[in-house]
Amino acid sequence: MTVTSKSSNTVWHHATVTRERRALLNEHKSVVLWFTGLSGSGKSTLAHALEERLYQMKYRTFVLDGDNVRHGLCGDLGFSDKAREENIRRVGEVAKLFMEAGIIVLTAFISPFRADRKKARDLIKEDFVEIYCECPLSVCEERDVKGLYKRARAGEIKEFTGISSPYESPETPELCIPTSEQSVDECVDQILEYLVQRGTYSRKT
Ligand SMILES: Nc1ncnc2c1ncn2[C@@H]1O[C@H](COP(=O)(O)OP(=O)(O)OP(=O)(O)O)[C@@H](O)[C@H]1O
Numbered sequence: 337m338t339v340t341s342k343s344s345n346t347v348w349h350h351a352t353v354t355r356e357r358r359a360l361l362n363e364h365k366s367v368v369l370w371f372t373g374l375s376g377s378g379k380s381t382l383a384h385a386l387e388e389r390l391y392q393m394k395y396r397t398f399v400l401d402g403d404n405v406r407h408g409l410c411g412d413l414g415f416s417d418k419a420r421e422e423n424i425r426r427v428g429e430v431a432k433l434f435m436e437a438g439i440i441v442l443t444a445f446i447s448p449f450r451a452d453r454k455k456a457r458d459l460i461k462e463d464f465v466e467i468y469c470e471c472p473l474s475v476c477e478e479r480d481v482k483g484l485y486k487r488a489r490a491g492e493i494k495e496f497t498g499i500s501s502p503y504e505s506p507e508t509p510e511l512c513i514p515t516s517e518q519s520v521d522e523c524v525d526q527i528l529e530y531l532v533q534r535g536t537y538s539r540k541t
């Protein structure tokens with residue numbers, strides 16, 4: 337869905353408290369860490385485990401998680417291709433606002449379509465970090481954390497990613513995390529190492 341702005345006669349009001357000044361106050365930069373992968377690949381687990389580690393090191397963070405935003409912000413959307421597109425568009429916009437507010441944002445959405453992830457990347461620009469939770473469908477299905485694969489196989493859930501709806505894996509993600517081969521701690525370490533190299537954060541402790 338291409339959103340045509342219906343808000344004419346609006347003028348952007350420039351803040352004096354800029355993103356750069358917020359970074360000075362926080363003593364760290366902001367960024368969007370965009371986790372993508374099949375259901376059960378570990379997006380929520382890693383986003384929250386990483387957030388916990390960052391919090392303990394006094395970084396300001398926020399997780400935008402798929403199921404949670406579907407309770408409110410995106411509660412009016414289903415799972416058709418169009419609805420998924422709109423879901424990710426809204427999440428991209430919200431992630432950008434949090435990033436402008438100086439927060440390290442972690443998003444945990446299947447976000448199955450390359451084109452939709454690209455739109456989020458184009459919006460957020462150089463501070464978009466795509467993290468692919470790489471995990472074979474067979475492992476995700478075996479984990480079946482929410483019991484959804486079983487229901488999808490039984491035909492009870494239509495348009496279920498990996499079963500009856502496609503997942504387009506990233507071609508050049510900033511990070512590829514093999515969640516079926518490494519422990520959660522190893523995965524979190526891998527992401528933290530990347531962030532240090534990137535200069536998003538320096539170890540405070
Ligand atoms: N290295 C790992 N990283 C992440 N999760 C792992 C790892 N090893 C095992 N797991 C397990 O895999 C499961 C991942 O489930 P999780 O809910 O995080 O997936 P998800 O990608 O958020 O799925 P959904 O899209 O349905 O929300 C958890 O039960 C977690 O404990």
Ligand SMILES: [Mg+2]
Pocket residue numbers: 379380381401402403444
């Ligand atoms: Mg999840």
